[in-house]
Amino acid sequence: MSGKQRVFIGDFVHCKTLDTLEILEDTAIFVDEEGVIVAIERGCDLKKAEEISIPRLGWVKEDVMVRVARKGQFFFPGFVDTHIHAPQYPNVGIFGKSTLLDWLTTYTFPMESSLKDLARARSVYTRCIKRTLSHGTTTAAYYATIHVATTNLLSDLCLANGQRAFVGRCCLDSLSPDWYIDESPAQAIKDTRATIEHIANIDPSNKLITPILTPRFAPGCSTELMTQLGALHKETNLPFQTHISENKGELDLVKELFPNSPNYTSVYDSHGLLTPKTILAHAIHLDESEVDLIIKRQSKVSHCPCSNSSITSGTCKVRWLLEKGVEVGLGTDVSGGYSPSILEAARQASLVSRHIAMSGDDKAKLSIEEVLYLATRGGANVVGLEQKIGGFEVGMEWDAQLIGLGPNYWSEDEGNPECVKALEGVEESPVDMFGWENWEERIAKWVFNGDDRNTLAVWVKGRLVHEIRK
Template identity: 50%
Template sequence: MVSIFTLVLGLGCAVIASAHPPNYHSSPDRLTSRANAGEQIFLGRFISTPTPDELLIQQGAVLVSSADGRGVINAVAWNVSSPAAAITALGAANGTTVVTSNDQGFFFPGFIDGHIHAPQYPNLGLFAGTLLDWLQAYTFPMESSLGNASSPMYANSTTTPDPFARAQAVYAHVIDKTLSYGTTSAAYYATVDVPATNLLASLALQKGQRAYIGRTCMDNQEYNPEYYRDESPEDALNKTLATIKHIQDIDPSGELVAPIITPRFAPAVTNQSMTMLAELANNMSLRIQAHADENVGEVKLVAEMYPESSSYVGVYDDHGLLTNRTILAHGVHMTDAEIALVAARGAGVAHCPASNSALGSGICHVRKLIDAGVTVGLGTDAAGGYSASVLETARQAFLVSRLLSFQEGQNASLSVPVTEVLYLGTMGGAKLTGMEGRLGGFAPGMLWDVQEIQLGNWETEPVDIFGWENWHDRVHKWVWNGDDRNVNRVWVGGRLVHQK
């Protein structure tokens, strides 16, 4: 297999030059943001979930330094309430910019979406049957239209298709929209197309969203439609190398945008490509994302296609794809043995409750995963999920856990309460994506990936605050009634990337 890998590596280098979309690395707004290096103080109320059962509410100030091009928390000072007191307590220079959240607002860690399909965004709210039916009816046609002029999506078009223009419109919108929801980090699936996938990475870098970008690998000639697939295992690896090269060229540090190996799911890939992709991920220390145990029909299909493996998760493990850098989406129907295997390998699960409900896939037993030591974060799974909002996903995570607890004899221990779903969308997501200790809170050394939530304006915001609620209750009201209208500003690495 090493000889095959070496051969394809050489082929990948030969096609990279022609696979690059326009390079956004030197866009004016990005250069301006990097030129504005220095320190800022953020003053107001800070709310976070440092543990699954702790809703921490603090008043104070945070000193953020961007001197190295990254917005890192240098120091914190609690129980200060004025700019002058904050400057003194933090030892900042007089004249340091102080960004203040008003009395009805608070700073909250940016949400982390552990599983989202960028090219599916136009299909939000469109469903057909269960997972496998929906893929054929909606998903594959839409995804292929972002790179293939012969896609079924263009069958009735009266004009010449421009897949790259469509990709630019879709990808720009999904990044803007998720930032407006407070999503500062996302693990994106793209398509099989190299230029369109490279474009997604370039746009994420330009707009300032922290992102893992994965070119979706689909080389199984018997399962994937003829109009949307890789031609061979070598073709899949070759194109994956091209996207890796592009992403590492535009962001060599990998601080903001990084590649992630993305075999779509076991039915879409072959034994050979899975082994080659695992070798690539291991050699380059790259993260991996794939689907697992989402739907009963899918689980049955995998068992028929890979009878030599013990389980769906076992297929990935047999090919070297189940590692401590692996994100498995869904995990609805994992057996106890599969859960134990995921935990043993240090892999994580992106819980996608809205999608699981919308496609009739079932209810993920999140408490069982957590109790077994599996890392769990949240995923919108747009467009299997009907919304690209992690806040909406958090709501659904609570609701499906309540249904599960009822089904299991009103076992309250199976519920995932509000504080814990917020933890899963921030700290849990950080651990899931390899950013534990760097994202999800307000401790010194963490990156300033933060959203400012605004409450209290009945005319323009969806959360009704009367004034007598304590802050614990206000946070709960935001979780259940809030949306992007409550997101006033968003920062990623200290850079302001969204403002209402």
């Protein structure tokens, strides 16, 4: 995919476990032509890499691209957005005082319906992809619209821009305006198959783009449609994404529409839609039995704290889910969420957990290490790519971002506070550094103060897909 061997030299930070960050200082990571990490060497500078390590790998120095991180910079794994609606991108930050069901009618369905137009869709999707890449999102699980042509266009644009993506045509045959609805379950399945076939044509091995079955949510899908999607899920073994237990009004609606099901989770389970490849967004109002069923079926949860707060859906008890054994990742849920940044989702996940703690459950608080894990390895687990992305290990693919914290100052002599030099970072940074911060403090300041100005470069599968040019 990348077509050239690469060496990255400097400091590397990644999550080893849910609560452990590993710092690899003065390290070199070697990436082959396919974007796969083939070697990691600590205590390796540019000279050693060129004179010893590169020849030892059988590579020719002149054919290898080398990127050396400067003082104040570090490499971090790419973020994984486990839940994002690409056609809603123009509406980021627009939600008024609405809650879920009226928000769909007022803002969402009109915007999604308008993206039947190819030119309009190209403009929206291109900007969405480029914006998420600029925030370090190397993998995204996208909801598209009900339209085949523009869903296919989203797949094309993700591939062209080098973003790893799961792209799903949205299925919706109930409780939607007559100007934005699948005409029948049979047509919904036919159109879904068309998008699956398109992705098979443009990326046969799913190196970057993977189709994902996408019913909007149970109230928007008839029993017949969900049954047929369950059969398609079983036939293709493709991943599956939907919403669950986002809003209390939604729960009441599910009870009304599916009176024979004991709860929301069982609705999906009874249609064959609760499997190890299922991503359930929100999962705010689940009861104990529902979580037990999710664990039994090995389904996953996308936590969307920005959206949950923005449209007043509720607070998801992430610590409870994790302790029960549920795999959890982060989602921006654009445009229920106001930001396309997973870094913003991570800080909001931390803050929401503190609100839960203020209700008397102090252990609910999520640490910096934990929210960064959810943003990387946790997200990789949710989308089924835990063997490929989420960390820096031999055999994993180089999905990474270069973070710069500067230009501020570092001290040459800690005993002389007047002896300082400018950090070589970004020209403008929202993160102020003073030189005495340790790694834990640097990472914390990035999480709570950083934004896309700190994301200097982004790679997916070894390919440079975004860079701030000076």
